[in-house]
Amino acid sequence: MGESPLLPAAPAPVPPRLLADPGFVQAARERDFAALFALVREAGISANRIGGAVGMKPERVSKVxxxxxxxxxxxxxxxxxxxxxxxxxLLGLAARPWEDRAPTHLPEPADGDDPMKRRHILRGALAAGLTAPALTTLTDTRRSVDTALTAAGTASADLADLEAAAETYGYGYGGQAPTRFLADLVADFADLRPLLATVQPVATRTRVCRVAGQMAGMTAVVLHDLGARSEARAWFATAAAAARESGDRHLHAWVLAREAMVPINWGAPQAAARLAEQARQIAGPLPTAAATLAAAVAARAYALAHQPEQARAALADADTLMARLAATDRADTWLTHGEQKHHVHLSHALTALGDTRRARESQQRALELSAPTSTMTRSLLAVDAAACAHRDGDTEEACRRTVAVLSGLPPAYRNGLVHRRAMDLYRAIPAQHHRERAVRALQDVLGTGGQGRVTP
Incomplete structure (x- = not known):
C-alpha cells in the first residue's frame, strides 16, 4: 500500500544552475530520483523543503x-x-502549466542573464567529447528554442549581434576543435530563445527565425562531422522548422541539402537522394548556393546508389549552376557554395562513379583552395584519393594512404566522418585481400576487429 500524498506546500524551485547541470539532466531523464533528490539536497534544499513542495513526507524523501x-x-x-x-x-512529461510563466530548462542564472556562464557549462559538458551528458545538454538547448518558437516571454538578446555571430560561424572551424566550436555555437543559439518567445513585428520575427535556422543547421553540420547521426538529424529538423517560418526558401533548401549528407555518409543513399531532390525543388532553377549544393549532393547520392545516369545528370546541373553563381554565393562559407566546397562534393561523386581521373582533378583543386587548418576537408579528400587508388587496382597503396590519414588525425576527428569514409573504403575491398598486410593494418587502425567486412 502506498502512502497517501500530503498536500503540497509552496514550490521549492531548484537553482537554475542545477537545471543546466549534465548530471542532473541525466538523472531527470532516467527518472533516477535517488540521484535527483541527492543533487537537489546538495544544492541546499532540505528534505523537509522538498517534501513540503512535492507532497511527500521528509522521511520518504530521505529514503528516495x-x-x-x-x-x-x-x-x-x-x-x-x-x-x-x-x-x-526533462522528466518525460508534457509541458507543465506553470512553464508558460517560468523559464524552461536553460533558465537565467541566479546572477542574471549570463551567456558566458552558459558557454562555460557547454564547454565543460563537451570537454570529454560527445558523451551522454554532453548530448543531453545540446538536446535541452535545442528543445528550449523549439518551445520558444510558439511561446511568449521577454526578449533579452541582441538580434544584430546574433546575426553577426551566425555569419562568423559560417566560416567554419578555423582550426578549433569541433567540440569547442560546438559549445560556443550552441551557447549563442540559446540566446535566441527570448527573442523567439516574444511577440515581434513580422520583419523582426523573420530575421530571428532565419538566424535560428542558420545556427541550428550549422550545429547539425558539426554533430554530423563528429559522427552523432541521430542528434544531427534532430538539429536539422529544428533548422528546417525555423527556415520554413522565416519564409527563406533558399535557407530551407540549404538545410535539406545538408541533411541529405547524413544518410549519404551513413549508408542510405536512396534516402539521401530523396532529401536532395526535395531541396532542389524548394531551391528552384535559379543559380543559388542552395540549388548548386543540392545538385552536387544529389550527384553523390545517386553515384553511391549505383544510378550513374542520374548522378552524371546531377553533376552536369551542379557544374552549370556553379558557373552562373554570383560572387556572394561563391564565398567560402558553410552557408554558401564556394569553388573549394564544390570540388569536395565532386571528388566524392566522381570517386564513387569510378571516374578517377576527374576525381583526382577535383581533389587537387579542392586541396589548393583549402586552408592548412581544414583538417576535416583535407582528410576526406585524402581518403577519396586512396579510394581512387583502390579503384585503379592499387589496394595496397590505398590502405597505406588511409592508415596515414587516420593515424595523423587529432583525437577530436578520429571517430566521426573521416572514420566512416575510411570504413567505406575498407568494406569495398574484396574478401580475398583481407589477409594482406596493408589491409590488416587498415583494419587495425579502424578498430573493426574483423567485423563489418562487406564484399562489393
Whole structure:
C-alpha cells in the first residue's frame, strides 16, 4: 500500500544552475530520483523543503535520496516536477502549466542573464567529447528554442549581434576543435530563445527565425562531422522548422541539402537522394548556393546508389549552376557554395562513379583552395584519393594512404566522418585481400576487429 500524498506546500524551485547541470539532466531523464533528490539536497534544499513542495513526507524523501525507496507513480512524478519546478520535458512529461510563466530548462542564472556562464557549462559538458551528458545538454538547448518558437516571454538578446555571430560561424572551424566550436555555437543559439518567445513585428520575427535556422543547421553540420547521426538529424529538423517560418526558401533548401549528407555518409543513399531532390525543388532553377549544393549532393547520392545516369545528370546541373553563381554565393562559407566546397562534393561523386581521373582533378583543386587548418576537408579528400587508388587496382597503396590519414588525425576527428569514409573504403575491398598486410593494418587502425567486412 502506498502512502497517501500530503498536500503540497509552496514550490521549492531548484537553482537554475542545477537545471543546466549534465548530471542532473541525466538523472531527470532516467527518472533516477535517488540521484535527483541527492543533487537537489546538495544544492541546499532540505528534505523537509522538498517534501513540503512535492507532497511527500521528509522521511520518504530521505529514503528516495538513499535509493531505499523508489518513485514510479505518475502523479508523484508530476508533483515532483511541479514542486521543484523541473520542466516536464526533462522528466518525460508534457509541458507543465506553470512553464508558460517560468523559464524552461536553460533558465537565467541566479546572477542574471549570463551567456558566458552558459558557454562555460557547454564547454565543460563537451570537454570529454560527445558523451551522454554532453548530448543531453545540446538536446535541452535545442528543445528550449523549439518551445520558444510558439511561446511568449521577454526578449533579452541582441538580434544584430546574433546575426553577426551566425555569419562568423559560417566560416567554419578555423582550426578549433569541433567540440569547442560546438559549445560556443550552441551557447549563442540559446540566446535566441527570448527573442523567439516574444511577440515581434513580422520583419523582426523573420530575421530571428532565419538566424535560428542558420545556427541550428550549422550545429547539425558539426554533430554530423563528429559522427552523432541521430542528434544531427534532430538539429536539422529544428533548422528546417525555423527556415520554413522565416519564409527563406533558399535557407530551407540549404538545410535539406545538408541533411541529405547524413544518410549519404551513413549508408542510405536512396534516402539521401530523396532529401536532395526535395531541396532542389524548394531551391528552384535559379543559380543559388542552395540549388548548386543540392545538385552536387544529389550527384553523390545517386553515384553511391549505383544510378550513374542520374548522378552524371546531377553533376552536369551542379557544374552549370556553379558557373552562373554570383560572387556572394561563391564565398567560402558553410552557408554558401564556394569553388573549394564544390570540388569536395565532386571528388566524392566522381570517386564513387569510378571516374578517377576527374576525381583526382577535383581533389587537387579542392586541396589548393583549402586552408592548412581544414583538417576535416583535407582528410576526406585524402581518403577519396586512396579510394581512387583502390579503384585503379592499387589496394595496397590505398590502405597505406588511409592508415596515414587516420593515424595523423587529432583525437577530436578520429571517430566521426573521416572514420566512416575510411570504413567505406575498407568494406569495398574484396574478401580475398583481407589477409594482406596493408589491409590488416587498415583494419587495425579502424578498430573493426574483423567485423563489418562487406564484399562489393
Amino acid at each position: 535520496s538513499k535509493n531505499e525507496a523508489g518513485v514510479t507513480a505518475m502523479d508523484t512524478i508530476e508533483r515532483i516536477a511541479d514542486g521543484l519546478r523541473i520542466p516536464g520535458t
